[in-house]
Every structure is written in C-alpha cells, then in structure tokens.
Amino acid sequence: MLLSKFFAGLFFPGLLLFLLLHPRYRRALARREPWLAVALALAVWASFWYRNAAGRLLRRFDFALGRDYQANEPQRLSAW
Secondary structure, eight states: OHHHHHHHHHHHHHHHHHHHHOHHHHGGGGSSHHHHHHHHHHHHHHHHHHHIIIIIHHHHHHHHTTOOGGGGSOOOOOOO
16 A cells, blocks of 8 residues: 555656646646646545544554553543
C-alpha cells in the first residue's frame, strides 16, 4: 500500500509537468473538464483528509513509534 502512495505522489506531478511541457496537450489544460475533475477528486477526498487531520493518522504514527496517548488520560475505574 505504501508503494501505491509513492506512485501517486510521483505520477500526478509528472503528468502535470508533461501536460505543461508538451504544446499539444497544454491546450487540454485550458479547457474546463480537467479542472472539474480535479475539483471533484478534491471534494471526494476532503472527508478523508479532514479525518486524518483531526488526529487519526497522527495517533497511528505515535502508536507505531511507541508513544501512547492513553498514558496521559486519567484512569477510569471499572464498576466490576
């Protein structure tokens, strides 16, 4: 899964660079359809990015690095 993130991180900037440098395809960026597709993709991924920014992703990294968020929380007594 990590390799797919690296691939996407390198593929899309490379694609944009190709479209900017090639005169034939540069005209495609002047149309509205590619920008509508980008806006739709951002709208679809916005909830995922919000959830990760809210702390879910950072807590996973902290857990993997051996830091524990629950150590700072007060202990709750069980009724049993």
